[in-house]
Amino acid sequence: MLLVALTLSLFGALGFAGPLFQQRDVSNTPSLEELRDKYPGIFWDEVFTNCNETQRDIIIESTRVAVNDLFPTFSNNRDRIESSGFNRFFIRPRERGIDLDWSRSVAFPEFSLIDRTFSNLVLHITQGGRDSAGRLKRAKQVKYTCREVNNAKRCGTGTAAQTHIPALDEGEGWATTFCPVFLDVYEYMLDVGNVPNRIVYDLPLLHVREHVILHELAHADVASGRNTYNHITDIKESLPGYTPNLTMYGATLSHKFAWLKSTDNPSSVNPAVGYNADNFAWVYTNEWFAQRYGWNDDGRTLSSQQSADELIPADDEFVDSDWSSRADEIENTVFPPAGNCLQLSDDPVDLYCTFMRGTEDDWLAEKDQPFVSYGGCDLS
Numbered sequence: 305m306l307l308v309a310l311t312l313s314l315f316g317a318l319g320f321a322g323p324l325f326q327q328r329d330v331s332n333t334p335s336l337e338e339l340r341d342k343y344p345g346i347f348w349d350e351v352f353t354n355c356n357e358t359q360r361d362i363i364i365e366s367t368r369v370a371v372n373d374l375f376p377t378f379s380n381n382r383d384r385i386e387s388s389g390f391n392r393f394f395i396r397p398r399e400r401g402i403d404l405d406w407s408r409s410v411a412f413p414e415f416s417l418i419d420r421t422f423s424n425l426v427l428h429i430t431q432g433g434r435d436s437a438g439r440l441k442r443a444k445q446v447k448y449t450c451r452e453v454n455n456a457k458r459c460g461t462g463t464a465a466q467t468h469i470p471a472l473d474e475g476e477g478w479a480t481t482f483c484p485v486f487l488d489v490y491e492y493m494l495d496v497g498n499v500p501n502r503i504v505y506d507l508p509l510l511h512v513r514e515h516v517i518l519h520e521l522a523h524a525d526v527a528s529g530r531n532t533y534n535h536i537t538d539i540k541e542s543l544p545g546y547t548p549n550l551t552m553y554g555a556t557l558s559h560k561f562a563w564l565k566s567t568d569n570p571s572s573v574n575p576a577v578g579y580n581a582d583n584f585a586w587v588y589t590n591e592w593f594a595q596r597y598g599w600n601d602d603g604r605t606l607s608s609q610q611s612a613d614e615l616i617p618a619d620d621e622f623v624d625s626d627w628s629s630r631a632d633e634i635e636n637t638v639f640p641p642a643g644n645c646l647q648l649s650d651d652p653v654d655l656y657c658t659f660m661r662g663t664e665d666d667w668l669a670e671k672d673q674p675f676v677s678y679g680g681c682d683l684s
C-alpha cells in the first residue's frame with residue numbers, strides 16, 4: 305500500500321517517466337486452487353468452465369489489479385471521506401455551502417452505513433467467502449462467470465456485467481456475469497493510466513474493468529454487507545437539464561446525483577447516493593487516477609461537456625425493480641448507526657468500521673456477543 309502510494313507520488317513529482325507506468329501480469333494463469341486461496345470471496349470454478357481462456361485471463365487480471373492497485377488507494381477511512389472523489393460522489397463532511405452534511409442531518413446513520421460498506425467492499429475478495437470456521441462457503445462468495453444466469457440474454461444489450469441475487473440462480477448464491485462489453489470494450493486501469501497527461505475532466509471517459517469489478521461487488525449483499533432492505537442498486541432519477549428517469553451511471557450523472565440537493569434551502573447531501581452502486585465505485589476510480597496524474601481539485605465540479613460516459617451502460621442489476629417504493633420507506637426510517645463501526649474521536653464522522661464477513665444478518669448471527677459497548681463507550 306505504502307509502496308504504491310510512494311511510486312505514484314514519485315511519478316507525480318517527476319512527470320510521466322517511461323513507456324509503461326506499470327506492467328500488467330498476464331504471463332501465468334493462476335490455478336483454481338491458487339485463486340481460491342488468494343481471493344476466497346469469489347467462487348472461481350465457472351471461469352474455468354464457462355469462459356474461454358482469453359475471457360478467463362481478463363477476469364482474473366482485472367480482479368488482481370482491483371485488489372492490488374484500486375482497493376488500497378486510500379490508507380484509511382478518514383483519507384477516503386476527505387478525498388476529492390468522496391466530495392464529488394458523496395459530498396464530504398463539512399463541505400462549504402452544505403448546511404445539512406452527513407454529521408448534521410438525519411442522514412448520519414446512513415453515513416456510517418456508507419463508510420462500513422466501503423470497508424467491506426474492498427476487503428470482500430481477499431477476506432470474505434468463508435464461514436466462521438474458516439471454510440470456503442459458496443453462500444458467502446460471489447460467483448464469477450461468463451454464462452448468463454437463466455439464459456437472461458442481457459449481455460447482448462450492451463451491458464458490461466450483471467449481478468444476480470441468489471434466488472435467480474437457485475442454490476448458487478450471488479453471481480456476476482461478465483459480458484463481451486466488459487471483455488472487449490472496457491480496458492485495464494493500468495493501460496488507461498499509461499496515457500500521459502489526462503485531466504480530471506477526462507474522468508467520465510475512463511471506462512476501466514476494475515471499476516466494474518467494484519461496481520458489481522456493491523450489488524452483491526454478501527460483499528457489501530447490506531441486507532435486502534438496504535441493498536445497493538442502480539437508481540433511476542430525474543436530474544435538472546437531463547432526460548427524465550435516467551439510471552445514475554457514469555461519473556457525470558453520479559456526481560450530479562450526489563450534489564442534487566446542494567442548491568436547496570437548506571442545502572443537503574443526498575442520502576440516496578448510499579444506495580447507488582456507481583457512486584461507490586467512482587470514489588475509488590477518481591482517487592486512483594487523481595494520484596496517477598496529480599490531480600488536486602476539490603471535487604466540487606465535473607464538467608458535463610462530455611456525454612460519452614452515458615453511452616456505455618455499466619451493467620444490469622437484477623435485484624431491485626422497485627427502488628422508488630423502497631426510497632420512500634428508507635426516507636421514513638431512522639436507522640441505527642452501523643453496529644460494527646467505532647467512533648474514533650469527538651467528530652461523529654471519524655469512524656473505524658470492522659470487516660463483516662457476509663451480510664449484516666450473517667454477522668449478527670455469527671458474532672458471540674452483541675456489539676453494544678467498547679471501552680465504556682456506548683455505540684448502540
Ligand SMILES: [Zn+2]
Pocket residue numbers: 519523537538581582618619620621
Ligand atoms: Zn449496477
